[in-house]
Amino acid sequence: MIELKNVSKWYGEFRVLDDCSMRIAKGEVVVICGPSGSGKSTLIKCMNGLEPFTRGEVTIDGISVGAPDTQLPRLRARIGMVFQNFELFPHMSAAANINLAQLKVLGRDRATAQAKTDELLARMGLADHATKFPAQLSGGQQQRVAIARALAMDPIAMLFDEPTSALDPEMITEVLDVMVGLADEGMTMAVVTHEMGFARKVAHRVVFMDEGAIIEDASTAAFFGTPRSERAQQFLSKILQH
């Protein structure tokens, strides 16, 4: 479903992505991890064309992301994305956040969009918060609204860019629970995260990055069993120490 072939990206002289290739099949959950600055976020943003890349090819469902004649907005509408800092629109209520792209991009009528929004808010356990503004919600609630906003587009895949990194510890679980639920339903997911418990529980594969390159791409069992690279071993021992 999502395929990256030899993707490289330079910021001037600095190589952010170094010949990255990976595939995510339909229904697969892939966790991308690695030290900060390793290019994970850049890589996941290349998947929906939010980050342009210098060389290589990214295809979604057979459509090339980098091709000049690709209708990027149309492609992005089919891929949900969740950000580290939620990025809810602060001037709109939770419900309006979820309605916006349904109305303006999918062209749904207001009643249809609102029904979808209500259903998603209920599923996120946020039915009572529909009219609240982002500033009135906790971080965990905001991130669940952001997930609902992405799901409202009926995406064929979901991209998560460190969805729990900006959350207080007691709110991480409520967001991870939602993500586990999505994975169990068979959603195709790419997740940049340090939550190794989540990776162990739901990921089919783990991709380890360092200095812009994909160092390891292994099944979850193999990755946590015997990661082959030294750097992955070091990373795991640091992150799992506590």
Added chain:
Amino acid sequence: MGGGFDFAVLIRNAPFLWGGMVLTLQLTALAVTGGLALGLVLAVLRLSRIPFAPALVAGYVNFLRSMPLILAIFWFYTLIPKLTGQSVSSFYSVLIAFILFEAAYYSEIIRAGISSVRRGQIAAALALGLSNAQAMRYVVLPQAIRNMIPVLLTQSIVMLQDTSLVYVVGLRDFLTTADIVAGRDSRPVELYMFVALTFLVVCFSASRLVNRLRRRYAL
């Protein structure tokens, strides 16, 4: 004559003073509208990737902001007839000077407002499939306008006060009419008190409005 105050002088000259007030309000309204429109264009050009546009706009803004307003007024008063070969009324030469001058300030306020919206907001809008124009319209501008309304209003109050400079080209704004009456009827204290109070009331109400807007739209 003698001592004491004679506030009846205000009533006797009310139509004349009102004429001055109308000119002041007209100039302010037209200059603010024109300045905002031109300022928005300049701000968008400065944030654009059109070759040379950002540098040209930056040059324009820095040039005009380094100039005292009174110089701009003189300048256009003498320059426009020279350039066009036609005489232009004081009103229009002053209006053009105000619009070009205010646009420099407004464009910086608008640019700061647009830049104050976090880049992640645009990314989130684009990730949902919104086009660049839709992201601007539904996500960036509503937040940017909230951020800039207080500063725009403050700048417009300054503009209102600055209209009193038009006396240098012979226009009769509110302050000038009051000055004329003060001299003619020898009632400077009453007239200047009246002018001061009027400006106080107008500016105070406007800044109260700014504060209310700021509270209502605080994010």
